[in-house]
Amino acid sequence: MAAIEKKFTLKFPSSTENLALVREFVTGIGKQSQMNTADISKLELAVDEACANVIEHAYGHDISKEVIIRATFDDSEVRVSVIDTGRGFDPTKVDPPTLEQLISQRKSGGLGIRLIKSLMDEVSYEIVPGQKNELHMSKKIRKDPAG
């Protein structure tokens, strides 16, 4: 029997106050997929970082804009896409700065992309100029030991 794919969507106004809701949503998906607890935390953080980037950079804190999260999972992996219609920027093509570089420049940004790449198995970016930007992330499901 073919694995059934489950699909979920969350749309929310582009404001950082909604990041807590995003994390609740993503944590719920992780639990349903039976991903282990440590990996759920990684998924939660990666999606938070992706959404924070959209809110701050793609939309410049414009709360009238909408961020969309599409999450799907089957028996083997969880896939999450973060979709916006703001300024396109391909974070996967940027070499994230090192911690030392950021400290010496007294910059506090630039860590999000480094985290997303570390936390997820696969990360890719799709841009349709003038229409939408989609950051796709996936993580294999490793279950907690039974019992």
Next chain:
Amino acid sequence: MSGVSKEEFIVANPFSIQTSKIDGLSIIAIEGFVDAHTAPSFENAILSEIESGNYRIVVNCEKLNYISSAGLGVFMSFIEEVREKGGDIKICGLVDKVKSTFVILGFQEIFDIVDDKTTAMQRFAAG
């Protein structure tokens, strides 16, 4: 139209922050979550200490259950200035989930991360 209504959700573990002074040290206790929304409050708390000339800072994270890069960035943006002034930002009480985020980014190489507040204070006393 938004897909969610704020009123329908009660998010657990809201953010709070408290600053106290013990033996000439500034102890900043952060609780709940530090994300892109709450990081500015954390930033202001550290900035307030620095502007008052308090460069010996302990950030007590024992009640912190989540941090994203926005919160980690706050530590990074002040550490050099504080050390130049002869002080430090020592981090204590990290729960495992939060600690793993610090470790992924290599924070343990740059920051003095200790188990608890007492140890952090002793580290300052030891110079």
